Amino acid sequence: MGVLEQPAAAAPAPYLRIAAELRARIASGEIRTGEKVPSVRQIAQEWGIATATAGKVLSVLRAEGLVRAVPGVGTVVAAAPGGAPGARTGPPPGRVNGTRPLTRDRIVRTAVALADARGGAALSMRALAAELRVPTMALYRHVPGKGDLVALMADAVFAEAGLSGSAPAGWRGRLEAVARHQWSLYRRHPWLAGTVLPAAAAGLMEWAVSPALRQGLEPGAVPRVAAAVAGYVRGVAVSLTDGSATTDLDALFTFGLARLLDGVNTYIEQRPAEP
Numbered sequence: 001m002g003v004l005e006q007p008a009a010a011a012p013a014p015y016l017r018i019a020a021e022l023r024a025r026i027a028s029g030e031i032r033t034g035e036k037v038p039s040v041r042q043i044a045q046e047w048g049i050a051t052a053t054a055g056k057v058l059s060v061l062r063a064e065g066l067v068r069a070v071p072g073v074g075t076v077v078a079a080a081p082g083g084a085p086g087a088r089t090g091p092p093p094g095r096v097n098g099t100r101p102l103t104r105d106r107i108v109r110t111a112v113a114l115a116d117a118r119g120g121a122a123l124s125m126r127a128l129a130a131e132l133r134v135p136t137m138a139l140y141r142h143v144p145g146k147g148d149l150v151a152l153m154a155d156a157v158f159a160e161a162g163l164s165g166s167a168p169a170g171w172r173g174r175l176e177a178v179a180r181h182q183w184s185l186y187r188r189h190p191w192l193a194g195t196v197l198p199a200a201a202a203g204l205m206e207w208a209v210s211p212a213l214r215q216g217l218e219p220g221a222v223p224r225v226a227a228a229v230a231g232y233v234r235g236v237a238v239s240l241t242d243g244s245a246t247t248d249l250d251a252l253f254t255f256g257l258a259r260l261l262d263g264v265n266t267y268i269e270q271r272p273a274e275p
Helices: 012-029 040-048 051-064 104-118 125-134 146-159 171-188 192-196 200-217 221-238 250-268
Strands: 067-070 074-077
Touching: 012 040, 012 051, 040 051, 040 125, 051 067, 051 074, 051 125, 104 146, 104 192, 125 146, 146 171, 146 200, 171 192, 171 200, 171 221, 171 250, 192 221, 200 221, 200 250, 221 250
Parallel strands: none
Antiparallel strands: 067 074
């Protein structure tokens, strides 16, 4: 008579698995007594689950007495398992590998390098933490979430290099210089096309158009022209990541930019000034 095979044990529900991970972080002292644990939104983002499922994670930890809700603060650690609140076995928070400090600037620079090497889709808080060799929650002490991180990355990239050479005097020369500068940034960082244009970058584009005011262009048209050119640059840059890039994208960009500036020139010459 054959031996009956035992049915395979069912995998634990996702919320129980995540609760176990957070429980281990509390037990190791990574998250100490009184410190906040990830919120429902952060749990949902980090593990890619629904907020309802994320809520169950905190419910499990509350039922075990590991965490408690503090009005106006959030959910914090009540005590580590084994009656050793605040126990810590790893490196102190804010340090990488126990020696190098973990700062917002280092997080942002590493995130930029990670996105450059693997693409924007590969960037996540967990992947970034693995790259830095720190617990994922250590990142949240410096950056509220991935959306904030991406905004900081865009700010850093647009601030990394200014326009080369002296600024042209006319609006067309300025606008072309700024457009080419932003295009070069998109070429070096393809993921950048999927982010929100930083205020400083938008301001630089408006600065480029401003000489046209002296030629009778109404003030309200300046941001519209700036937005049109910035939108063109970003639109072509999207081709760097969506698989629709042509064999000579730089030539396509140059041709389209010249025709766009021709149109702006016609608009400026024919547009009557506002009273």
